[in-house]
Amino acid sequence: AQKVTQAQTEISVVEKEDVTLDCVYETRDTTYYLFWYKQPPSGELVFLIRRNSFDEQNEISGRYSWNFQKSTSSFNFTITASQVVDSAVYFCALTNFGNEKLTFGTGTRLTIIP
Amino acid sequence: DVKVTQSSRYLVKRTGEKVFLECVQDMDHENMFWYRQDPGLGLRLIYFSYDVKMKEKGDIPEGYSVSREKKERFSLILESASTNQTSMYLCASSFGRGYQPQHFGDGTRLSIL
Numbered sequence: 339a340q341k342v343t344q345a346q347t348e349i350s351v352v353e354k355e356d357v358t359l360d361c362v363y364e365t366r367d368t369t370y371y372l373f374w375y376k377q378p379p380s381g382e383l384v385f386l387i388r389r390n391s392f393d394e395q396n397e398i399s400g401r402y403s404w405n406f407q408k409s410t411s412s413f414n415f416t417i418t419a420s421q422v423v424d425s426a427v428y429f430c431a432l433t434n435f436g437n438e439k440l441t442f443g444t445g446t447r448l449t450i451i452p
Numbered sequence: 453d454v455k456v457t458q459s460s461r462y463l464v465k466r467t468g469e470k471v472f473l474e475c476v477q478d479m480d481h482e483n484m485f486w487y488r489q490d491p492g493l494g495l496r497l498i499y500f501s502y503d504v505k506m507k508e509k510g511d512i513p514e515g516y517s518v519s520r521e522k523k524e525r526f527s528l529i530l531e532s533a534s535t536n537q538t539s540m541y542l543c544a545s546s547f548g549r550g551y552q553p554q555h556f557g558d559g560t561r562l563s564i565l
Contacts, residue, residue: 344494347492371551373553375556380558381461381540381542381558381559382556382557382558382559383495383542383544383554383556384556385553385554385555388551388553390551429494429495433551435549435551436549438483438500438502438546438549439485439497439500439510440495440497440554442494442495442496443494444492444493444494445494
């Protein structure tokens with residue numbers, strides 16, 4: 339069975355602070371994919387990134403960066419110099435090769451205080 | 453850009469009614485999904501479809517059914533609505549195999565009175 343744990347239910351930081359959202363996953367498969375989605379107040383989940391299990395390189399996209407570590411089964415997401423527009427619920431998700439279904443974590447609600 | 457459109461943002465129905473939630477995608481995606489989102493529980497998969505007229509149960513199919521008569525449209529049906537089905541419902545679609553990202557609609561907030 340697959341499982342995704344986002345232990346941080348809610349986080350609040352002051353604008354311009356850095357913040358890291360944690361994601362820990364469980365799977366028995368050797369080929370799997372990890373995702374992060376953002377859900378702003380409008381409700382639509384927006385795809386941010388996908389990582390496959392064979393690529394442990396960290397990724398940076400502007401103020402966003404992702405740290406994938408197979409040794410600890412973690413795929414953490416860091417926002418640098420946070421902005422009010424980053425306020426949203428963030429979901430981490432997992433699937434294995436050939437499986438159309440995603441297993442989602444319970445989400446982390448991030449609030450950026452101006 | 454992929455567009456996934458859900459027919460209603462807000463919907464209020466009564467217990468025992470038959471409720472239809474509609475979802476349309478415009479990118480010729482094979483896969484379509486229905487989730488419900490509840491506080492503290494994240495997204496839970498109700499049903500998904502990987503082709504026209506094909507469907508598979510997700511994690512919480514009880515009390516729901518689905519219909520996919522055309523590739524672009526996936527309907528979620530609450531056969532006899534109950535108050536515990538009050539929730540946010542999200543539709544998504546994706547192309548090909550599971551490692552392709554899913555694209556989501558804006559959601560339907562359904563209240564059953």
